[in-house]
Structures are given as C-alpha cells and as structure tokens.
Amino acid sequence: MANRLPNSNCHENVADSQSDMSSNGSQSFCRQSYYRRSLCRHRFADNHFADSHHYFEDQNLNESAGEHLNEGIKISTTETSHPLDxxxxxxxxxxxxxxxxxxxxxxxxxxxxxxxxxxxxxxxxxxxxxxxxxxxxxxxxxxxxxxxxxxxxxxxxxxxxxxxxxxxxxxxxxxxxLYFSNNDLVDADRLVKIKPIIMALKSKFSSSVNPGQNLCIDESLMLWKGRLAFKQYIPSKRNRFGMKFFEIVDCQTRLVLDFIIYTGSTTDIGIIPAVGISGSVVMNLMKPYLYKGHNLFVDNWYTSPNLFDLLHRSKTGACGTVRSNRRGLPSLASKMQFRGIHAVNYSWCIAQQFW
Incomplete structure (x- = not known):
C-alpha cells in the first residue's frame, strides 16, 4: 500500500498533552483533549512495523526463589486452610x-x-x-x-x-x-439498593488478587427474568435475559478483578470520545493496570486502532478480533476473495492480519 505512515510528531503531541493536563484546571476537559491530540490518524502499510515490548512488573514473583506466590491470590494458605478463608x-x-x-x-x-x-x-x-x-x-x-x-x-x-x-x-x-442499603438515604442511582455491596465487592476483588501479565475483558449476562429497568435481552448468550456486566479477568487465576453493571444511558464509564463507548469501558476497567506491561485480550466489540494505540502508549499490549467495518481500518476485501490468502497491514504499533 502507498499510504504514508504517521510521523514522529505523533509522539511529541503526547508529551505536550501531558504537560497541558497538569496546568489546566478542568480534569475532564484535559483528559478528552489529551486523547484527541495524542491519537494519530492511522495510515496502514504492508511493509513497516515498529515492534516494541513492554516490561511486565510481575508482583506475584518471589525474586529470591524465582517462583510465583499463590498464583496471584493475596491470602496466606496452608494445608490446614479452610474454604471459609x-x-x-x-x-x-x-x-x-x-x-x-x-x-x-x-x-x-x-x-x-x-x-x-x-x-x-x-x-x-x-x-x-x-x-x-x-x-x-x-x-x-x-x-x-x-x-x-x-x-x-x-x-x-x-x-x-x-x-x-x-x-x-x-x-x-x-x-x-435480606437488604443491602439504607432506605433513609435518597439516591437517584438505579443501583442504589445494592450499591454498598457492589462497591465493597469491587474493592475486595481488586485487592485480593495480584494479576498475571495477561488480562481479558468481556461481557457477562446474569440470568434475571423479573422486573428490571435495565434488563438486557441478548439472544446469543446462554441466559438471554438478565443484567449485563463488563468484566476484567485475570487469565492466570481466572478471577474477576473488577466489573461494571450496565444500566443503560446512566452507566458510569466516563466516555472518551476518541475511543467511543466500548473503548471507554476498556480504559475504565484497565485504569489500575496501565503502565505495568500487561497484555489485554478482547473481542471485536472493543477492538479498534485508536483504542490499541492508546493502550500501547500506556505500556499495555492488546490483541483481539476485529470487525471488518471498524473505523480506521484499511479495506482488504479485494485481497480476501480466495481461501488461503494471508494479508498483514501495519500502522506504527498496530498489526492487522487477515486469513
């Protein structure tokens, strides 16, 4: 392909944006401005790839013994430990x-x-x-x-x-x-009845595990057919009806690290215009794990060049399937008319493969 690759000014914009953020009083405005300015318009070519690796800060490793500690679980276990522990x-x-x-x-x-x-x-x-x-x-x-x-x-x-x-x-x-909240406290949040237990569980999930290098984000549907304002119907899921969760999971221990309950338009994810709703979900869940060298695996609802670019700049690797009509990707339809064809396109840190 003859498309030109992004120039080095792209990296300079990141540093400029970070300095702007520290001097501007509006954190929300600065964050959106930072993402808009730092993400380049991706131009793909078939012969250029800036390969780079992020060093993983493995908190589970016992450096003196060279072994992993309790597979990432932050509790002391012995042969006499009880399931209650x-x-x-x-x-x-x-x-x-x-x-x-x-x-x-x-x-x-x-x-x-x-x-x-x-x-x-x-x-x-x-x-x-x-x-x-x-x-x-x-x-x-x-x-x-x-x-x-x-x-x-x-x-x-x-x-x-x-x-x-x-x-x-x-x-x-x-x-x-059985109850989880105080009815005397008025709150317009749709999750007000279970908000205290949700916040407590989220805190315990994130604090009880030292995650491995590989993380995964996906949706989960908790079965519920009763009355609920934000009940979802997803035919492709096993349960079909219920509450939808966005979850981040440690691939090593298969434990949930954090989650977001989808409540419709009121879902608190902090929209980032540069990466859309799906990318905002990823950045929200990944916030504690950025700049640590993790690898993230997602499906095609999340994958986009802008999101993967942003994750790379946050020293985080990413891999996922992608929708062919995703904005920012080159069209390879003409190359993929026959079986056995394998094509790869590159844009700075992003490699796109078709087969």
Whole structure:
C-alpha cells in the first residue's frame, strides 16, 4: 500500500498533552483533549512495523526463589486452610456485618403483619448470615423448582443438609428481609439498593488478587427474568435475559478483578470520545493496570486502532478480533476473495492480519 505512515510528531503531541493536563484546571476537559491530540490518524502499510515490548512488573514473583506466590491470590494458605478463608477474601466480616445491619433495619421498618406471621422474627447475626449465604450458594449448585422444595421430605428428592442448617420458615424470613442499603438515604442511582455491596465487592476483588501479565475483558449476562429497568435481552448468550456486566479477568487465576453493571444511558464509564463507548469501558476497567506491561485480550466489540494505540502508549499490549467495518481500518476485501490468502497491514504499533 502507498499510504504514508504517521510521523514522529505523533509522539511529541503526547508529551505536550501531558504537560497541558497538569496546568489546566478542568480534569475532564484535559483528559478528552489529551486523547484527541495524542491519537494519530492511522495510515496502514504492508511493509513497516515498529515492534516494541513492554516490561511486565510481575508482583506475584518471589525474586529470591524465582517462583510465583499463590498464583496471584493475596491470602496466606496452608494445608490446614479452610474454604471459609477463600470465601472471606471476597466477603469478609465487614461486608457480612453490613448486610446483617441493613437486614435487621429493613425488617424493623416494615410493620409486623399477621399474614406474614412475623411475630416469630428475631434479629439475625453474623454467624447466621454466613450460614444463609452458604445456603444460597448451595441452592445454585442444587437447582429445584421452588424454595420450599429444599425442605421436602420426599424420599426421591429430599436434601437433608438444608434442614440441618435452617428451618424452612427461618430461611424464608431471612430471604424476605435480606437488604443491602439504607432506605433513609435518597439516591437517584438505579443501583442504589445494592450499591454498598457492589462497591465493597469491587474493592475486595481488586485487592485480593495480584494479576498475571495477561488480562481479558468481556461481557457477562446474569440470568434475571423479573422486573428490571435495565434488563438486557441478548439472544446469543446462554441466559438471554438478565443484567449485563463488563468484566476484567485475570487469565492466570481466572478471577474477576473488577466489573461494571450496565444500566443503560446512566452507566458510569466516563466516555472518551476518541475511543467511543466500548473503548471507554476498556480504559475504565484497565485504569489500575496501565503502565505495568500487561497484555489485554478482547473481542471485536472493543477492538479498534485508536483504542490499541492508546493502550500501547500506556505500556499495555492488546490483541483481539476485529470487525471488518471498524473505523480506521484499511479495506482488504479485494485481497480476501480466495481461501488461503494471508494479508498483514501495519500502522506504527498496530498489526492487522487477515486469513
């Protein structure tokens, strides 16, 4: 191809933009101006590639022993460690006590009715809440048609473990009043009812793992067919209906590091015009992991020349499939009419391959 490659002024613009950011009072305006000025218009050629590698700051490596520590998990484990130790890496006593407090508060805010027979209610405790959460996890492993079926005494379908942990009435009472936020605090956020637990989990996820070099960002759909203002329908997903999450995962441990719940137009991702909505999701989730030499893997909804350029400037490698009509990519339709054709185009740090 005869297209000219970007010149060296592209790199100079980055340094100029960074100095502008420190002197300008409007952080949001500076950030958008920085991205607009620093990203070049990509011109692809078939014979030029500025290969470069980013050194990975491996926080899991024990330099004296040359070994990885606990595969990135930041908890001390021994042969006598209990499964509860791993559970508390995500939900510790602070989070559980918060759920206990809000559940008891919510029950006290609702009148005791004869129909609900709530005269039997007694405030829940930390140990009981742990048992309740464990029981809820067990119901996901052993699905049944109705909650009451877990306490069935039918010889063909009985599961005695549930009766040993809770009576059916107590479990249903806890399920009825399970709560995560204070109704006295007014907030227009669509996630207000679960915001405290979401923020606590996000903090625990990111702080309990030292990620490896390779990271992945993708969408996930949590099954939900009930009433929900931001419920999504995605036919290609297994569940089809539910809450959509954008998640960043450590490829080494396969643990979620952070996530964003999609709530429609109110989703707080901080739009970056230069890379669009999908690129803004990536930059939001990757914020703590930039300039550390990570490699990011994404699918074709995220991949774009501008995003990969921006990640490269942030000392982060990126790889992903791409849509043929993505803005900024050259058209290779004429070269790809026959099987077995392999074509590669380059633009500074970006290599585009077709086969």
């Amino acid at each position: 791993y559970f508390e890496a995500s939900i510790d006593e602070t989070i559980a006590n918060s759920i206990v407090a809000e559940t008891n508060r919510y029950q006290s805010q609702n009148p005791v009715g004869e129909r609900l027979n709530m005269a039997r209610w007694s405030d829940t405790s930390l140990s009981e809440m742990y048992s309740f959460l464990a029981t809820m996890m067990l119901t996901g492993i052993l699905p049944k048609n109705r909650i009451r079926d877990y306490w069935s005494t039918d010889r063909l379908s009985s599961t005695p473990i549930f009766m040993q942990i809770f009576t059916r009435n107590r479990f249903q009472d806890l399920l009825r009043f």
